[in-house]
Amino acid sequence: MSTAPKAIAGARERYEPVIGLEVHAQLKTASKIFCCCSTRFGAPPNTQVCPVCLGLPGVLPVLNERAVRDAVMVGLAVGSKIALRSVFARKNYFYPDLPKGYQISQYDRPLCEGGSIDIRSGEGWKRIGLVRIHLEEDAGKSLHPEGRAGIHTTRVDLNRAGVPLIEIVSEPDIRSGEEATDYMARLRQILVYLDVCDGNMEEGSLRCDANVSVRPKGSTSFGTKTEIKNLNSFRFVDRAIAYEIERQIGLIESGGRVVQETLLWNSEQGVAESMRSKEEAHDYRYFPEPDLLPLDLDPAWIESVRASLPELPHALRERLVREHGIPEYDAEVLIETRSLASYYEDVAARSGQPKLASNWIMTEVNAIRNRDGLSIERFPIQADRLGALVGMIGAGSISGKIGKQVFEHMLTDPAAPDEIVKRHGLLPIDDEASLLELADEIVAANPGPAAEFRAGKEKTFGFFVGQAMKRSGGRAHPEKLQAALRAALAKQA
């Protein structure tokens, strides 16, 4: 595999990348799609198997209704048309981790058609169309342990065989690696909100293949596409697509042409390696699965699923903006997960300070969560306690600076914030006598700057404020301190 020729400088501007994603998401059902085996991840190899998912002679698939429900939920959430009749089909190919020699999937009559997902594009939004969402079974896993030199061993773990998947196929509406990443993130967010997929890309619960082509800007026809497989992290989605766009432009610019092929992303070397050419592509010989009847859904049942849908990310974002008057940017950060958003709503309600609550979560809370890798559920400060703290700051009973000290204590101390303030002597100094005393002391200790101030150098005032704040450990009441300082400076004139 040669490395990608670098696109000639400036050439990038003359081309438009065209990208479509095929995303496989494992559904969180307790049992597999066609048998009763557990879907739990991480069990010892081949312990979650039965005659059905082992593909033993004579077994038959029985469709898991929960998987259908989950898939319909996703379809409804992204505005797909739910087919009243869809058909399972066999996708035939040989592979050691495919027990029956075919995968039960859907082909010409998928469960969901159409729909869309809105992604960020610059300052605005962009709608990415969906072609379809269909249900299918996962294959097992082939493991290739290191053997003695020259001996290749393959081990097959069929725990994953038969785990329900949905495949979500986008229209070729994506134009860059960043857009692809944002699409993935938003799709993942919807799946997690619906509680149908855990969204874990490392464990393979969410997998992505990308179809990539480029064409001259302004052209309406498509260039030859390649398919990149194995994009199992957001970073790889971005990097692999950027790599492939560069490679294709470079090829065309240097007089070559793109060959239709399937590529495998090698994340260690950061290159896409050729897996098979168009000529080597499988003929999957799809045909309707005779062991399963067509899947007929009752419109009333579909409506009952629709009625059970939780609030989705975009609706939640709009509601936060509307009800709490916070900027869209804040809302976007706060809806990361449903529980973060509800944490926010609790803090805002408790504190009566919606914007301040948002600031605190976006900065202080998220800094600690990022540092320690904590979900909001495991964050040590409960919403009511943070709400109380934000309320105190908002009411001016402590400064933001003191608030941060209190916050640090609260991470390890379960006491209420006002209790912490007392215990650690963080109460603000706001009685005029003490502040005047402090001001006198600072002015007396700095005769030079005091003289400058009196000579009309107003800027020096900031120096006195800083000194006084430092001396008070940040506890001095800012406005009252300023008044005291002016009084002290005036007094000695």
Add this chain to the structure above:
Amino acid sequence: MSASVHKETAEDLARSVRDGSRSASEIARAFLERTGRTSDRLGTYLHLDPESILAAATAVDDRRKSGEPLGPLAGVPVAIKDNICIRGVPTTCGSRILEAYRPPYDAHVITRLRQAGAILFGKTNCDEFAMGSSNENSAYKPVRNPWDPERVPGGSSGGSAATVAAREAPLALGSDTGGSVRQPAAFCGVVGLKPTYGSVSRYGLVAFASSLDQIGPLARSARDAALLFDSIVGRDPRDMTSRPEAKGVDLEELERGVKGIRIGIPGQFLGEGLDPEIRACLDQVRDGLAREGATELDVALPHARYAIATYYLIAPAEASSNLARYDGVRYGLRAGNGDLRGMYETTRGLGFGREVKRRILLGTYALSAGYYDAYYLRAQKVRTLIRRDFTEAFGKADVLLLPVTPTPPFRLGEKTEDPLAMYLNDIYSIPASLAGVPALSFPAGFTKSGLPIGLQLVGKPVDETTLLRVARAWEKASDAARRAPALAEAAA
């Protein structure tokens, strides 16, 4: 021990076990002894374990002694075609690729038979993966016809039909995809029922063509076939294609005669190629049933002549996919060394016989990109037309009467070099398979040379009862079902 045990009906055997006049062990020993005398010559069994059979019989006797309720098939041996899974018992499907394979689970019908008190009586020989019409495609040995051991017993359930005809077992299960119960039943002079598609669960039946396969009973009489059918029929949540409305048969219904029953004969379809002796037999049965009060009318099955072409696209297509799992990875034969592709090719090259390979190739071709529309899809459309033909015919008739096979049993080796001639043998049985309607082969008469002739009754969906009722009427009106092959008489 009663020397006449083998002559008894399954119904009487079960009754005698329940009322204590015979023990299940006595019955099992009697049939084991008879089987021991003829099965090697006939090639009927691929696996027979007297110890487990006797143990099962003893268990039935113990249950009776302790006063536990006994099922409708208590103590009755039932031979099982070797493509039906029994936990821990070799299930080869007549193929080398599953030579050492023992399933870890029971098929639905096996569970039901155990519940009914039946004694599972060995695995019967069959064409490899149920693909064949002569039982010469068994990878292990051919089955011979008890009426003339130089002739084939039919296939693919040849072992099941022959063992019942030879009185080695009172009952047997076979499987029918395009005629594999009915055609051997006709060749061996026994009753064979292919139930409505979906009436009997396919769970545990090793798949050949999933949209066509059905397990069916073989017996010496309509009543016994009904008894066995009744024990296995019904919806199974493990088979999504099983029909909720499937129902069993009330034996008393079978005694109601044929008065008023409208029998449709697809005269146009019978046409050329039909052996004159079979044609004559059909006329005789038609007249005989008319004398019993049935009315006769002509019906049209205009698309039935496309049935063989249709079947040989759909069945191999499904088979090519169903047989993909025999890859040497998890169970069965594994051959070849070195790379993955080599293992696949060697395993399947050695493991499958010629006919199986031929059908995998046919089916793979029919499903291939660029050919799917012209072959598989078109075949599905014709299948719909054939199904409609039956629906229309059943607007006028209650049952259809037609031959099972165009000829009486042929000689071993006669058609093995000509697959097309072999395929044409199923011309009359395939239409009902494609339509998914129930069909039954019953002993109708004999050729001048003494070979059995079976005729076929085809019925409305889930109306197995009428088929058995008409067959029962003919049993009473003729002696066709009472004759036994000389070989069976000699063994007695």
